[in-house]
Amino acid sequence: MSPAPWYTRWLMRGTDWAWSLHTGYTTPFIVEIAESYGLRNAFKLLGAMTGSTNRLEAAWGKVDAQLVLGIAGTWNGCRFCGAGHIYAANLLFFREHGELMPLDEREIFELQRMGFDELVDHVTGQFASGSQAVRSLLPVVTRTFEIERGDKGREGDDRDVAILSAIETWNQLNECSVEKVYDLEIDLVPALATVFKDKKLIKRYQAARGRG
Amino acid sequence: MGDVPDPSVSFEVKVLSPSPTRVVVRVAGVLDEHTGAELSEKVGAQLERGVTHVLLDLRGLTDCKILGRQALRQLQGTLLEAGARTAYLTGSPRMRGMTLMVINGSKDPYAATFVNPPEADDWLESEVDRRARNVAFTEKNA
Numbered sequence: 001m002s003p004a005p006w007y008t009r010w011l012m013r014g015t016d017w018a019w020s021l022h023t024g025y026t027t028p029f030i031v032e033i034a035e036s037y038g039l040r041n042a043f044k045l046l047g048a049m050t051g052s053t054n055r056l057e058a059a060w061g062k063v064d065a066q067l068v069l070g071i072a073g074t075w076n077g078c079r080f081c082g083a084g085h086i087y088a089a090n091l092l093f094f095r096e097h098g099e100l101m102p103l104d105e106r107e108i109f110e111l112q113r114m115g116f117d118e119l120v121d122h123v124t125g126q127f128a129s130g131s132q133a134v135r136s137l138l139p140v141v142t143r144t145f146e147i148e149r150g151d152k153g154r155e156g157d158d159r160d161v162a163i164l165s166a167i168e169t170w171n172q173l174n175e176c177s178v179e180k181v182y183d184l185e186i187d188l189v190p191a192l193a194t195v196f197k198d199k200k201l202i203k204r205y206q207a208a209r210g211r212g
Numbered sequence: 213m214g215d216v217p218d219p220s221v222s223f224e225v226k227v228l229s230p231s232p233t234r235v236v237v238r239v240a241g242v243l244d245e246h247t248g249a250e251l252s253e254k255v256g257a258q259l260e261r262g263v264t265h266v267l268l269d270l271r272g273l274t275d276c277k278i279l280g281r282q283a284l285r286q287l288q289g290t291l292l293e294a295g296a297r298t299a300y301l302t303g304s305p306r307m308r309g310m311t312l313m314v315i316n317g318s319k320d321p322y323a324a325t326f327v328n329p330p331e332a333d334d335w336l337e338s339e340v341d342r343r344a345r346n347v348a349f350t351e352k353n354a
Contacts, residue, residue: 036316037343037346037347041347041350044347044350044351044354045350047350047354048349048350048353048354051353051354052353074305075305075308075327076305076308076309076312077304077305077306077307077308077309077310077312078309082305111305112304112305112306112309113304113305113306114304114305115303115304116303116304116305116327119304119305148327149327149328150327150328150330150331165352165353168349168352168353169349169350169353171349172346172349172350174309174312175312175315175316175346176316178309178310178312178313178316179313179316179317182309182310182313
């Protein structure tokens, strides 16, 4: 892949820096997006990511939205998106319910080595056997895996359309993200939502996980 | 599509030819420098005999070393040069990620990776350009 010209790299990094003021994290493959798709399509993809996330939050809620994105990233073998969005889902769930989700972001790299069937069974089993709050997330987990497995979704169903749109968008994103983060260390993965700026919450969450 | 390749073997490549222009290449075991070369040689021989559509079934791969990744990148380059249409099938997210990396690095618009065999078949039977498809998805989802 040929490197992007200096102005493209500057523009992408500048955009990422400005975005990081809002979210608290930067994206290690921001330049690769433009190198893969060109500058104009890179910005369109960033727009599609925001649009897909908004649609998911409107149709399912914030925790569910992060779970869908985390499953999509995990499915595609992207360490950054997989663990990062599951981390965000964990923080939001912990803030809302004061309890831990069974799926720990630090498990994700191991789950990515499982076969797809084993992965689906493992994760749905975790959510099916959890507390009432955990079980309330089972529908979004199950539906996301069904759509990853090839179900095209019900036309006109906002919830299915939101999941399908997110999967299509993250499939495209992960084509160019994986190269940069294929062997990434887990300690370098931030929670991929604005909740990452809540350092007090992160401290309480990590302590609850026994990592304080 | 038939059975999934046997992941218990150290390395195995099976070439099946459902038609004169199409092959299914089933790979099982560990992909490294040596086995990657064996795979490239077998696929290269198929391209020389006029094959234009290649399904690389990697569901039986148990591991892929760094030099195996490199071999797969070179093979994808060969497929691009030959003008072949390629579909990958993978059995785990880790291997799917590797094929995403290989395809994106090659900039081959006629290569794509799948988890579900019917989608891989549909891809090989179509004339879709992956990058044009991605742009259409982006427009739709923005």
